[in-house]
Amino acid sequence: MNERDIFIEAIRTADATDRGIFLDQACANDADLRQRVETLVEAHERAGSFLEPAFPALAATLDTPIEPLIATVPGTVIGSYKLLEQIGEGGMGVVYMAEQAAPVRRKVALKIIKPGMDTREVIARFEAERQALAMMDHQNIARVFDAGATQASRPYFVMELVRGVPITDYCDQNNLPVHERLELFVTVCHAVQHAHQKGIIHRDIKPSNVLVTLHDGRPVPKVIDFGVAKAIGQQLTDTTLFTQFAQMVGTPLYMSPEQAELTGLDIDTRGDIYSLGVMLYELLIGTTPFERGRMKQAALDEIRRMIREEDPPSPSTRLSSTAGETQTAVAAHRRVDPRGLSRLVQGDLDWIVMKALEKDRTRRYGTANGFAADIGRFLNDEPVEARPPSTAYRFRKFARRNRVAFFATSLVAGGLVAAVVLLAVSNALIRDEQAHTRHERSIAVQLQRTAEERAEQLRQGVLDLQAAHRLLERGRILLEEQNWDDADAAFTRAIKLRPEYSGPWEARADLYIRLGLFDLAVHDLNRAYELQEPVNWRWMALAILRLNGDDPRGCHEVSVRMRQQTREAGAREFAVDAARVASLLPAADTDPLEPVALAQSLVDAEPANAFLRYLLGLTHYRAGQFEQAAAELNEALSMSPDWEARRLAYPVLAMTWHRLGRDADARRALADAARAIEVWTGQICQSNNGNWAIHQGVGQWPVRWWDWLECRLFYREARLLIDGSPPPEDPRLHVIRARAFAGLRRTRMALDEYEAAIAGLPDDPQLQFEQWRTRGYFYGYRDWPQAAREFAKARRQMPDQPLIWNFEAIAHLAAGNPQVYRQLCSEMLARFADTQDPRSAQDIVCACVLRPQAVPDPAQLISLARVASGMHHGNRSVIGAACFRAGQYEEAVRQLEEAARLNVPRGWEWSFLAMAHHHLGHTVEAQRCLQSAARWMAEADTSSSVDMRHRRLIWGGFTERFEFPLLYAEAATLIGVTEADAAVRKTRNQSSDFSMTRWQRPAAD
């Protein structure tokens, strides 16, 4: 017997005496062996759960037995829930109303999932998302409280009880007209956006998951089942599972193409946008894009193909092809006649819906809020963002699809071949008996090493590419949220990781374009173009930006390539761009009549389009056909008096008149052009004169940026032609750039631009205010006394903005002038005591709660904090802090605990809680909260999660790095950490490191 056998026998022998006898026998003369076995037996006895898999997930997936169906009847108790009655049954399972006894007595909805799932995995996945789900706090989202397994080990979910009807049913039952349907739908979009911001994707949005309840007679939609589809359906990776999924979810009608693709892995927020689009389609015209009947009959693969490849008809087209009776019924439910409905849906609404239903998700709305905003524009009769899909796009769609995947695959394939070849060669050399000499052998070894290194590089490269792609996606969302600096950072990191991947260059160029930083944009677009030809509008962007950047040769190059593509593809939409770009420059070496012919064909197809007329006129001008040019341009101007871009025509017209020798007309047109640009630039500056925060308003273009650029370029050309000198530089261009750099938090660059702007516009109080504020930002964390001085100048300039008071007060505090801080707090409070503006109230309270007795009567802060709570739920943090300073410790604990639990925390909750608990005599709680505060600070500094981002958007984030350590230090001093409590001391040391090194570094520049 060897050691193992003796050990096994020994542990089978339970009785100690018997075991001793056995060991005596088995180990006979070997004292060492006996000693060793005894040690092992001892180890065995205290091994506990050592090495035991705590979560045998694989076991369950590989041999899940078919579970017996146990009828679940009312009265049954599941976990801490008692089933009351069945309230629904769907594809996924059965829903019961249930009663929860503890910790709170309430009625909940309990959804028991049909058999066939791996319960433990479902629950594990739910657990993984539980924290994120708990962060969701939105009146239009039903909360998911819990998940568990029934005795028959079927997973169940516990949710807020919503007694409502599916949104489509509600709308039809109440014959809601289209605009009311749209308003309801917009609410749903906002709810979905809220979840997306918390990083939660629904994955199964459909009418039966959007229930409408009545609240005071008002319909309130609630999105249910957040987190459920993910928990259930994450690992659907092959066809058999798809079958299950389709059965489970009931219908693939609302499923996005990428979900139907069944890579199963690659679902993001835009999948939900697609599903929302399907739902809107149905709300508008009563059917889904793919007909229910057809879907039911089709085989699974056919369904997948349809979703992935078939372009559904637009709502109005679908409506017109519906049978007359059905049409009448559908229209009646919307209180219109069929014609009226068709007219209503045709155009903008068609485009909005179809944009959400794009197969290529990069062409859908980027966010649910963006979707909602476009509907809002429709409701307000403003021009919508969605446009009919262009032929050029359809033509290019194929190449565009899965660019990253294609790129990654080719990279791997190419690299692998190289590595494999090298390996083979080196192996052959090594084996080769001829390779006697040391030299040859060393070459072989070297080759092999190279191959291995290459393989390693390759693997690293793929990982980097994926990381870059992830950053790109993240940046894209940040961009949608107008979080410019974080988006910039994300794109820049992606570029650093994989500079030969064109995506991040393009994305960063988009960002700079939106901010009006055209010089930065053209640099990035040029780099992207070196790697990969642009798609769609980026061609035109590249051409205009190159010309704007004084690179006419580059512009011309793009123009030639675009026309070549137009000839090959013959796509109309692209032809417009090609003709337009061709006319940016006086024709050099190309056939000047080619663009004319192109534009003429476009006008022939659409004679009533004023823009195309303008384009035709422009091409005539470039071809030297001035008479025709004048005719077309005048026609364009007369056709459409309210065409916003008609200003485009003025500079071209001026040049045309000049060529025709009609000098007076030329000067008049030139003056019109000057006025037009004046108004445009004014609008642009007006629209981004943000006050409260540095981001606000930047990146909003009241006109198409390229129209504006083109008009300026032509105006300059016209001035040079007619006057012989270029127009003077407009200082407002510096204003635009200054605000853009401030939005990117590149304060130094912003200050340079402000300086240039103010040199041209010396008496603009708003500009001076912004300059001082930006200087304050710049000096913050570097030189607080200087920051305080700058903020003070800004505050004197515009004393009615509480935020600047807030900054100044905090800067003084940081600079070590607590008296000035207190004085400013008191003044600010007196000045704004009656404000009803939540934002202002928040700014005031947030400054005044940082130190004890900042204001004579802290109770005043509570009422202001309640005004602030109108802004968002997170302001419980502010109320709690105010209560604490006013000595209402119990209320403070209540508010702060709620804030820390539910909402987007500001970050100071734990420090205030620690102090409040201390005052209430809760020693243990106080210690615990103090530790949490330290932990939170450490995490907040390193985390770049969705929540942190969201928090920063809400809270601004400029002063937080000063606040956290300040409040923490106050709490730690108050509580007086005892020497004995090593754990606490340890966290504290760590946190003091943070406060010294990381939390107080200057803002990124």
Add this chain to the structure above:
Amino acid sequence: MGDVTRILADIERGDPQAAEQLLPLVYEELRKLAAQKMAQENPGQTLQATALVHDAYVRLVDHENAQAWDSRGHFFAAAAEAMRRILVDNARRRASLKNGGHLSREPLIESAIAATEITGDILAVDEALTKLARSDPQAAELVKLRFFTGLTIKQAAASMGISSRSADDVWAYARAWLLHEIECDQPRPAAHRSGQ
């Protein structure tokens, strides 16, 4: 995809080189899967080692032609070894980070693979396991299957071609052996840490 199934068939036919070919394929697939999932999941989310192995199995092995537990066994043996390498490398790198190694803002892909189902210190276990493999390769193999891919005793036994009962015995022996080894190595009783 078909490669793995073919290799499994080769192994069963007794081709001694086939087993060697399997490991790199499985290793690569696991890392790729991990990276892919990381790219899609929220930052901060962790991946279950066993779930990864399962996914790799679903993706690499053609189920129609590889139903027998025998071939699964070979697969899991390779997966266990691959996952061991990934997790151990990862633990080493993390340890070196803690000791002031190069700090990168971008997380290691593998650091997100949480062996949530594992209780114990990976590096210590791995070191002890290497020693066990020298004195009792079968016991070490069983531990690898259990510890790094989360197979149940029954599955591991089937995969190794032994009875469940003897697998139970071997498992008890291996656990005691490893626990003892780890404790001897580190005089403080710190090795046996609860995983959660």
